[in-house]
Each structure stands twice: as C-alpha cells, then as structure tokens.
Amino acid sequence: MRPGRWSLGITALLWLGLAQAGSLVELQSALKARKDPAERLQAVEASEADSLDWPLEDRGRRLILLGLELEANHRIDDAFEAYDSAVSLLRGGPPGPALVDALLERSYITYVRTNQVDAYCPDRREALDLARQVGQPEPLANALVKVAFCYQTRPEDFTEALGLLQEAVSIAEAEGLSGDRRAMIYNATASVYRGASLHDRSYEFLGKAYDLWAKAGRKQDMFNMLHTMVVEAMSLSREADAQRHVDQLFELADSSPEFTDFRFFAYYNQGLLHYLAGRYEAALEPLDQALALADTTEERYFVTVAYAMRAIALHHTGQRDKGAADARIYLASDAADPESEFHPMCKAVVAEAERDLPAAIAALWILERVQMDTRRRLLGRVFDAQARVLDERIAVYDNRFLQQTLQLQQAELARLES
Known part of the structure; x- marks a missing residue:
C-alpha cells in the first residue's frame, strides 16, 4: 500500500460522512451506502486512525476490506500488500475466520499475477487447515471450494479433490448456505472435472454456476463462467455453443463498461475460438484487438x-x-x-x-x-465412474435446495393470503 496517495482533507471527510468510523460495523454500514469505487476506497482509508483502537480481528477485517476496494480500483499490487498486512497482523492472534479470508484473498491476487497453481495454492491449503481449527461452516466451505481448484493440474489426485467437494456439499446441505456458495461449488466441480479431461461434465457444471449467477445479476461471475465455457465447448467440438458464449461475452462487455477488462477477454476468446478451430488467419484480428x-x-x-x-x-x-x-x-x-x-x-x-x-x-x-x-x-x-459419485451427491443437494425454495415460496404466499 502506498501511504498518503489517497489522503483526505476535512471537507472531503465530512462530505463522505466518515469523519469517524468508530467500529468495523459502522465502516461496513457506510460502505453499503456507496457505489463509486473511489469513494469506497477513500472511506476505508479514512478509517485508519479510528481502527487503531479496534480489536485485532476487526483491524484485520478492515485490511481485507481495504484490499477488496484496492482491487476494485485496479490497484492489484497495493491490494496484495493489504492482504499481506492482514495475514501478518492476524497471525498475532488466535486462529479465526478473518485469517482464513485474508489467506484466500492473498492467494487470489497471486493467481491473477501468475495463474500458477504452485504459487497460489500454499495460502489456500493453509487457510483450509486453519478453517478446520476454527470449526465454522462458512469459512470451512469457502476454503474447501478454493482448495479444490488446486487439483486442476493434478488429475492423479482426482478422488481426493472429489472428497473436498463432497465435504463442501455436506456443509451446504447441513447449514443451508447461500446460492452463491452453491454456484462456487459448481464452479469448483467444473474445475476438477476439467483437470481430469472430463469436459462434458465440466461444461455442465459451468452452465449450472452461470445460471445461478445470472439469476443473481453477478456479471463478473457470469463473465468468468462464459470465459471458461468457450474452451470447454471447443473441447467437446461444439463450436456453435462456443461462438454463442463469445457473443455473450461481447454483450456483457457492451452492457458493463465498469468492468474494464471485459472487452479484452471477449476479443481474446474470439481469437482463441478461431485458433482452436485451426482458422489462423481469422484468429489474427481478434488477437490484435x-x-x-x-x-x-x-x-x-x-x-x-x-x-x-x-x-x-x-x-x-x-x-x-x-x-x-x-x-x-x-x-x-x-x-x-x-x-x-x-x-x-x-x-x-x-x-x-x-x-x-x-x-x-x-x-x-x-x-x-x-x-x-x-x-x-x-x-x-x-475417472468416469468416480465422476458419477459427485454428480449423484450434487443432484441430491439440488433437489433439497429446490424443495427448500418451494417451501419458502409457499410460506410467503400463505403470509400474503392471511
């Protein structure tokens, strides 16, 4: 983090309504009221002095918030420093969910920088070990899903990866975790199948994750699924589907200018499609773009x-x-x-x-x-026979999720009619 770059005057602080953020809860509440990434970053940085008196866990949470807002402002290196500071700070206390989150966020920046499993997975494995010590379902499910991505280059450990995802599904079943967590499990399942070259199953679960995120309006996650579905569709010789996904990428780029790299990836995937089809001349223009x-x-x-x-x-x-x-x-x-x-x-x-x-x-x-x-x-x-085991488990989970949704809808209808 570069100190001083976003320092605020008193007038700016008053305008932001954050002359004081007496607690982490107040800071989180203030962030909910702001949409502009620059304003949100300023709000987090303005809370630094107040945070010195916060409990250690809350100070670590504030650093994680700082990293997230730095990411939103395209300051990836500074975000890494914020997460790294959070990890260092939180190591000074007992294991807790904030340290799990800080390690997972730091691993994500390492992924963005390198895309190398050996580089970003040590943090994820440490986070999983800590999450088991903490014993809370949400951080444990999160860590299990993130570690499952580490197996995409280790098909020989396919069964071990399935075990992690089955554990995550069990937590989701028992705790009723969110649809967002369900989509993350689908995405991780797709990654494991992709690593084992089971492209039909990978494509299926990417589609499941995409549908859930589309329902929630999560454009970044929708885009990420489409980006991977292009390759999987081509691996299955389904070029028409791959082109449809590329077209969807361009549509999202047009409708979401706030995501500045969407257009790069839309052109990248168009070039990739032509490249995989052996149309090298056609690949040149989108790759140039x-x-x-x-x-x-x-x-x-x-x-x-x-x-x-x-x-x-x-x-x-x-x-x-x-x-x-x-x-x-x-x-x-x-x-x-x-x-x-x-x-x-x-x-x-x-x-x-x-x-x-x-x-x-x-x-x-x-x-x-x-x-x-x-x-x-x-x-x-x-691996085909083993793959069916997780398919069946997730199918059961899907049915239970749908039953719970139906029960909630029926309860709401009864309330309105009464």
Missing part, C-alpha cells in the same frame, strides 16, 4: 497466452518474422507456463525463423497434439 487492450487487465497470464497464439497464427499464415517476435515476448514473460503446449511451440516458431528445419517443427506440433489427445481419452476412461 485483444493485445491492443492488454493494459486494461491485470491477468498477465492471458495476455501472455494471446502473444503465444498470435505467434503461432502468424507463423501459419507465412508471417514468420512477426510470429517469432511474438514468440520471443511469450518466452521472455514471467507468466509463461513451461508445462504448456505453447512453450515448445513458441520455441519452434523462433527456431524456424532462425532457419531451423521446418519438418522438425511440424513434427513437434503434431507430437504435442497427439500426446494431449491421448491423455484426455485415457483420463476420461479412468
């Missing part, structure tokens, strides 16, 4: 992948020098994943531009594709 908007997103991993896709598309269309330039950008990026298929492909693009053997490059590409397809088919056979 996406990279022109690269500064609007904090998720550098996807910017890096866009360079890789454009490098390969340029190579296929005969623009080898331009392709090699993009490939070098990809390979030099800290966000590049050495385990990704893009890594050897970009190395091949550079090698060809430097007059290496084109035949060897073509063989490398074909080998990568064959290995990936073989792995998908194998994992699908191995």
Whole structure:
C-alpha cells in the first residue's frame, strides 16, 4: 500500500460522512451506502486512525476490506500488500475466520499475477487447515471450494479433490448456505472435472454456476463462467455453443463498461475460438484487438497466452518474422507456463525463423497434439465412474435446495393470503 496517495482533507471527510468510523460495523454500514469505487476506497482509508483502537480481528477485517476496494480500483499490487498486512497482523492472534479470508484473498491476487497453481495454492491449503481449527461452516466451505481448484493440474489426485467437494456439499446441505456458495461449488466441480479431461461434465457444471449467477445479476461471475465455457465447448467440438458464449461475452462487455477488462477477454476468446478451430488467419484480428487492450487487465497470464497464439497464427499464415517476435515476448514473460503446449511451440516458431528445419517443427506440433489427445481419452476412461459419485451427491443437494425454495415460496404466499 502506498501511504498518503489517497489522503483526505476535512471537507472531503465530512462530505463522505466518515469523519469517524468508530467500529468495523459502522465502516461496513457506510460502505453499503456507496457505489463509486473511489469513494469506497477513500472511506476505508479514512478509517485508519479510528481502527487503531479496534480489536485485532476487526483491524484485520478492515485490511481485507481495504484490499477488496484496492482491487476494485485496479490497484492489484497495493491490494496484495493489504492482504499481506492482514495475514501478518492476524497471525498475532488466535486462529479465526478473518485469517482464513485474508489467506484466500492473498492467494487470489497471486493467481491473477501468475495463474500458477504452485504459487497460489500454499495460502489456500493453509487457510483450509486453519478453517478446520476454527470449526465454522462458512469459512470451512469457502476454503474447501478454493482448495479444490488446486487439483486442476493434478488429475492423479482426482478422488481426493472429489472428497473436498463432497465435504463442501455436506456443509451446504447441513447449514443451508447461500446460492452463491452453491454456484462456487459448481464452479469448483467444473474445475476438477476439467483437470481430469472430463469436459462434458465440466461444461455442465459451468452452465449450472452461470445460471445461478445470472439469476443473481453477478456479471463478473457470469463473465468468468462464459470465459471458461468457450474452451470447454471447443473441447467437446461444439463450436456453435462456443461462438454463442463469445457473443455473450461481447454483450456483457457492451452492457458493463465498469468492468474494464471485459472487452479484452471477449476479443481474446474470439481469437482463441478461431485458433482452436485451426482458422489462423481469422484468429489474427481478434488477437490484435485483444493485445491492443492488454493494459486494461491485470491477468498477465492471458495476455501472455494471446502473444503465444498470435505467434503461432502468424507463423501459419507465412508471417514468420512477426510470429517469432511474438514468440520471443511469450518466452521472455514471467507468466509463461513451461508445462504448456505453447512453450515448445513458441520455441519452434523462433527456431524456424532462425532457419531451423521446418519438418522438425511440424513434427513437434503434431507430437504435442497427439500426446494431449491421448491423455484426455485415457483420463476420461479412468475417472468416469468416480465422476458419477459427485454428480449423484450434487443432484441430491439440488433437489433439497429446490424443495427448500418451494417451501419458502409457499410460506410467503400463505403470509400474503392471511
């Protein structure tokens, strides 16, 4: 956090109605009355002096609020510092739900920065251990769901991932947690299935999560689901569905200008769709558009992948020098994943531009594709039976949720008629 950047004068404090925030509850109440991200951030920062006398847990909660508002103002590095400060502060007290939340929020910023499971999952695993000590259902369910995402690159531990999600479902059943939590469980389930190459099940649960978030008007979450559904639809050879999801991404970008990176991701996914379909010429324009908007997103991993896709598309269309330039950008990026298929492909693009053997490059590409397809088919056979276990458990949960909703509606109708 950069101290002083958002310092306020007395007039501004009075205008905000936050000359004093005597407690965390008062601060939270004041934030509910404000929609503008800059005003909300100012309100949290204005409470710093008052917070010095708050209980340790509340001071940690305030730092988490600060991180969330910094995120909303696109200050990702400062948000990380706020969450990091919250973790350090809260470690000085007994384990509590605030420390669980601080670790999970810090892990999210690490995800945005790197998209590397090994980088962002240690915080999540620590949060889960703490949540079990705390013993409260909401933070435990949250940590279970977040840790489940750590298994998307470990299909060999598929059964363990299912166990975490089954535990989260059990908590949701017992505690009647919100529809938001239900959507998060669906999203995590999709991630686990995707990691095991069970794309039909992944696509199904992404759709379930999307429907719940659409009902709640949660545009950011809707967008995130559509972003992933494009890839899953293409993995299932359902290009028409993938294009429909891309169109939905553009519609959300048009209707939600407050989300500044929506348009980048809409163009990114249009380029990705053409790339996966082998239409390299068609992929170039949307990838150009996406990279022109690269500064609007904090998720550098996807910017890096866009360079890789454009490098390969340029190579296929005969623009080898331009392709090699993009490939070098990809390979030099800290966000590049050495385990990704893009890594050897970009190395091949550079090698060809430097007059290496084109035949060897073509063989490398074909080998990568064959290995990936073989792995998908194998994992699908191995894990299909186990996948049905969680499907059945969640189906039971769905039925109970619908029954509870119907009971609430009937009670409300009876109240109105009485």
